[in-house]
Amino acid sequence: MGSVAGNRVGGSSVRAVAAAAESAPARSENGPRARPVTLADVAREAGTSPSTASRALSGRGYVSAAVRERLLAAADRLGYVANASARTLKQQTSRIVGVVVSDLGNQFYAGVAAGIEETLRAADYQMVLLSDNSESAHEIDGARTFMAMRAAGVIMTPVGHEAAELLTGHGIGVVEVDRQVAEVPCDAVVIDNERGAREATSHLLDLGHRRVGLLVAKTSFTTDAGRLRGYWAAHAAANVAVDENLIVRIPFHAPDAEQRIAALLDVEAPTAIFAANNLLAEQAWHVLRRRGIELPEDMSLVGFDDVPWMEMVDPGITAVAQPNIELGRRAARLLLRRVQDPGCPPELECLEPLLIVRGSTGPPPKLA
Numbered sequence: 001m002g003s004v005a006g007n008r009v010g011g012s013s014v015r016a017v018a019a020a021a022e023s024a025p026a027r028s029e030n031g032p033r034a035r036p037v038t039l040a041d042v043a044r045e046a047g048t049s050p051s052t053a054s055r056a057l058s059g060r061g062y063v064s065a066a067v068r069e070r071l072l073a074a075a076d077r078l079g080y081v082a083n084a085s086a087r088t089l090k091q092q093t094s095r096i097v098g099v100v101v102s103d104l105g106n107q108f109y110a111g112v113a114a115g116i117e118e119t120l121r122a123a124d125y126q127m128v129l130l131s132d133n134s135e136s137a138h139e140i141d142g143a144r145t146f147m148a149m150r151a152a153g154v155i156m157t158p159v160g161h162e163a164a165e166l167l168t169g170h171g172i173g174v175v176e177v178d179r180q181v182a183e184v185p186c187d188a189v190v191i192d193n194e195r196g197a198r199e200a201t202s203h204l205l206d207l208g209h210r211r212v213g214l215l216v217a218k219t220s221f222t223t224d225a226g227r228l229r230g231y232w233a234a235h236a237a238a239n240v241a242v243d244e245n246l247i248v249r250i251p252f253h254a255p256d257a258e259q260r261i262a263a264l265l266d267v268e269a270p271t272a273i274f275a276a277n278n279l280l281a282e283q284a285w286h287v288l289r290r291r292g293i294e295l296p297e298d299m300s301l302v303g304f305d306d307v308p309w310m311e312m313v314d315p316g317i318t319a320v321a322q323p324n325i326e327l328g329r330r331a332a333r334l335l336l337r338r339v340q341d342p343g344c345p346p347e348l349e350c351l352e353p354l355l356i357v358r359g360s361t362g363p364p365p366k367l368a
Contacts, residue, residue, distance in 0.1 A: 109324075197320070275302070
């Protein structure tokens, strides 16, 4: 089953809503009927019992091929739609999986969501997607929404630990993606951020750069902490001292992000920049372009997250690629595993990034 675009709910941006919860009214020659079509109506139309109709339309239990075909044809004629709300109340859960991401405008999260949706659809689950805008309060609102919907489980790129505690406390399984924040046992799928940042920084050091600026999000998330460690580790391996003035920590959605990047160029004069996420890489690229700074002749640039624009510009941007779609697939599989076996031990999967070298990196000007 797929997802459907939605509106604002509880401070979160809904990108997908559950399948129709009520049976659709049947149509006649004189317009809509006064009540929805029921399973009993379909059974009567096809000349079977309601229990046979239920087995045929749910796909659970034996029904001969001829009878199933007759029932499906009757359901189509009458415009029958299964009442998902009634089924949820009966089973105490639904075939909905909640997904909460930090920023729907970020192509990285779009890829994660695509991988989740693909896997859930194949298992006959529906994805409901919310954005918390990197706000813990919005994330908790989303958790409460999914509890009310009796979601089978929740996958999130967490910003706080409270939502996971709330969900697991009510018996709803949680899978964290991209970063680990929960203080309760949860499944998780992450990237080896330290390795990705180490390889990106080492690439620049190997080219001869000794003043590598680092743009990193100002958070305590495991993603940003790992990328910072990788930057330091690459310098240590190359026996190059780190000038901490070259490290610029920029809060999410900071309105002065580009001014901070410009100040780094003016005051610290790096010969290369490693931007530790795709949004910071894009902001750095805009600053360099406005100033007429040529890549890689005047400056080298590496980004973390290989998003489409990076190979569309000229020269293309060297970047650490994350398998974001695969992240989503793995997260969905872990969630489905937990739905089938709620008592299974938590599992952590760590995927490897890949450095893709393009034309934005080269030797520093004095060595070119």
